[in-house]
Amino acid sequence: xxxxxxxxxxxxxxxxxxxxxxxxxxxxxxxxxxxxxxxxxxxxxxxxxxxxxxxxxxxxxxxxxxxxxxxxxxxxxxxxxxxxxxxxxxxxxxxxxxxxxxxxxxxxxxxxxxxxxxxxxxxxxxxxx
Numbered sequence: 001x002x003x004x005x006x007x008x009x010x011x012x013x014x015x016x017x018x019x020x021x022x023x024x025x026x027x028x029x030x031x032x033x034x035x036x037x038x039x040x041x042x043x044x045x046x047x048x049x050x051x052x053x054x055x056x057x058x059x060x061x062x063x064x065x066x067x068x069x070x071x072x073x074x075x076x077x078x079x080x081x082x083x084x085x086x087x088x089x090x091x092x093x094x095x096x097x098x099x100x101x102x103x104x105x106x107x108x109x110x111x112x113x114x115x116x117x118x119x120x121x122x123x124x125x126x127x128x129x
Contacts, residue, residue: 031060039081043088046073054095065101067128071110074120079111086116086123093127103128 024032033056035049057065073082074089096103105128110117 037082040083042083043085046082046084046088047091050092050095054099057099057101062101065096065099065103067096067103067105069105069107069109069121069124071112071117071120071124074110074112074116076116077110077112079109084120086119089120089124090127093124097128 018034018036020034020036022032022034023030033053035053037045037049070080071077071089072080073084074080075083075085105125107121110121
């Protein structure tokens with residue numbers, strides 16, 4: 001199994017892990033990839049990191065994809081402070097669907113009470129399934 005995460009390290013979340021230098025240990029070494037990004041990252045900064053993660057998925061010949069879906073990267077979320085919008089989530093969903101892997105979505109994260117949370121989740125799910 002491989003683990004990939006795009007995290008917000010400038011905001012110090014998660015507080016103790018998620019650095020780019022954390023590549024796994026023991027038999028898992030080389031199967032963990034973190035792509036830390038600064039607060040305020042928009043699609044122009046996020047998309048290249050996302051595409052790097054997708055390339056790593058292809059390199060590792062992954063058969064099953066479990067997406068830990070966090071809507072907290074949406075613009076307006078009080079926790080993550082990224083600037084992603086529904087169309088960006090749709091783009092990610094379309095890309096991941098295009099991998100043709102057996103998949104599962106686990107929902108976690110998304111703490112906004114504004115009107116963007118629902119559209120973000122909807123755009124990702126509709127593009128991915």
